[in-house]
Amino acid sequence: MNRYLTAEHLALRDRVHRFGKEAIDPVSRELDESGVFPWENIKTMAEMGLFGVPVPKELGGMGLDYLSYILVVEELAKFDASHSITVSAHTTLGLSPILSFGTDAQKERFIPPLASGRVLGGFGLTEPGAGSDAGGTRTRAERDGDGYRINGSKIFITNAGVGEIFVATAVTQPGVGAKGISSFIVCKPTVDVEGAERLGMGHVPDLPFTDGVRAGEKEDKMGWRASDTRELHFEDAWVPAEQRLGEEGQGFTNFMKTLDAGRIGVAALSLGLAEGALQSAVRYTAERQQFGQRIWDFQQVQFKLAEIATDIEAGRHLTYHAAWLKDNGQPYGKEAAMAKLFCSELSMRATMGAIQVMGGAGYTNEYPVERMMRDAKICEIGEGTSEIQKLVIARTMLSELMAEMNDDTGARQREPAVAGS
Numbered sequence: 001m002n003r004y005l006t007a008e009h010l011a012l013r014d015r016v017h018r019f020g021k022e023a024i025d026p027v028s029r030e031l032d033e034s035g036v037f038p039w040e041n042i043k044t045m046a047e048m049g050l051f052g053v054p055v056p057k058e059l060g061g062m063g064l065d066y067l068s069y070i071l072v073v074e075e076l077a078k079f080d081a082s083h084s085i086t087v088s089a090h091t092t093l094g095l096s097p098i099l100s101f102g103t104d105a106q107k108e109r110f111i112p113p114l115a116s117g118r119v120l121g122g123f124g125l126t127e128p129g130a131g132s133d134a135g136g137t138r139t140r141a142e143r144d145g146d147g148y149r150i151n152g153s154k155i156f157i158t159n160a161g162v163g164e165i166f167v168a169t170a171v172t173q174p175g176v177g178a179k180g181i182s183s184f185i186v187c188k189p190t191v192d193v194e195g196a197e198r199l200g201m202g203h204v205p206d207l208p209f210t211d212g213v214r215a216g217e218k219e220d221k222m223g224w225r226a227s228d229t230r231e232l233h234f235e236d237a238w239v240p241a242e243q244r245l246g247e248e249g250q251g252f253t254n255f256m257k258t259l260d261a262g263r264i265g266v267a268a269l270s271l272g273l274a275e276g277a278l279q280s281a282v283r284y285t286a287e288r289q290q291f292g293q294r295i296w297d298f299q300q301v302q303f304k305l306a307e308i309a310t311d312i313e314a315g316r317h318l319t320y321h322a323a324w325l326k327d328n329g330q331p332y333g334k335e336a337a338m339a340k341l342f343c344s345e346l347s348m349r350a351t352m353g354a355i356q357v358m359g360g361a362g363y364t365n366e367y368p369v370e371r372m373m374r375d376a377k378i379c380e381i382g383e384g385t386s387e388i389q390k391l392v393i394a395r396t397m398l399s400e401l402m403a404e405m406n407d408d409t410g411a412r413q414r415e416p417a418v419a420g421s
Contacts, residue, residue: 008068009068012068013071016048016072019048024079028080032080035220035225037227038082039195042086042117043199050072050117051091051115053091054066054068055095055115059112066261066327069091070323074319077269077272077273079276081227082225086120086159088269089159090120090121090122092258092262093121094123094163095111097123097183097258098185101254102245106185106245117201120162122159122163123258124160125137125255126155127139127153131156134259135252139153139169139234140170141182146241147239148244149237149238151234154231155232156229160215160228160232161215161228162190163190164187165185165186165207166186167184168232169251169252169255172248178252179252181252182247182251183244183246183255185239185243186210186234186239187208187210188213188215190202191215210239211237211238222374223378224378263383264322264340266344266383267315267319267339267342270347271312271347273379274315274349274376275312276372277350277353277368280367281354281357284357284367304353304356305353308350315343318339318342322336322338333392334397337396341386343379344379345380347372351373354372
């Protein structure tokens, strides 16, 4: 990976790894069982700067590249996916749309508290009838004076309860499909203001909180159990026009670009899960015996783990390459979809393979691989299902082919005629 990683990348990765081993690993099982949001660790992560890794220093971030952020997501996921998705959803979904499409005033107002981790952010896109069909958004934003009145609801929103700053989509011009969708910055208090004040993070009282925006009850999920996932409701929520993100009708285009970047994050999270599962399986099989020999010594066990290791290396190249393309200003949508597709499905293969070679022990919560398997499943669904990734890849392939054919046709038309003898 030296093709992608500098000494600074490696130092950051090692620092996050030490934190994961010392602070996350000892509590990950308990957090999975209780579903309690890990505020103490979140505070430490904020102090480490992990909620603003790719944000310019002048806006309160670390000023590092996107690959650095991807390494953080990957490394956290080796220990616990809930910690990892909290950073990922906050950064690529809550913070990055404001950083990418916001005005200078919006960036100065909302980015510093997000980048510092003083508050958490999220992204309100998915609805009951608009998941994979993001263009089917039903939440409405109607003009009302010098602002908009928003009504509707979003579902499966990471950080919806604990967060305070969100980017949400709503229809501003009905009847024109995706071209009628706009996006807005909305704020609401965290669900536990008193707890946040005691902790010293999670709540900024001078944010422009919007009446009528509230979080629903926390979802009881199969995986990512310590992360905060809820509905986000808009009930006559009035938002000033200066909190519209971009021009009217640009919401769909902007959130599709946001999802491209987010897919690299989910690929990294999936990759970390696969690596964590492989490490657990290797340690277990090297220490335990069956039939008078180490489990590792059975050839079929070595073959299974070798296959997982090879897939992880391939997934790492796909993920880092997509991040490299983004960092270098090159198109990366197809590569992000490939990384997300491959790594999300790899995380399921790797975690299930780890359980298989560990036998009954892997099926118990004495070892982390059964939790990792439950955490891995949502990676095939969130940020676009595997089927959606295949559509993105196929459509980009066709678009590239048509562009190449048009270039060839144009080149032939420009060739000078050759006179006959």
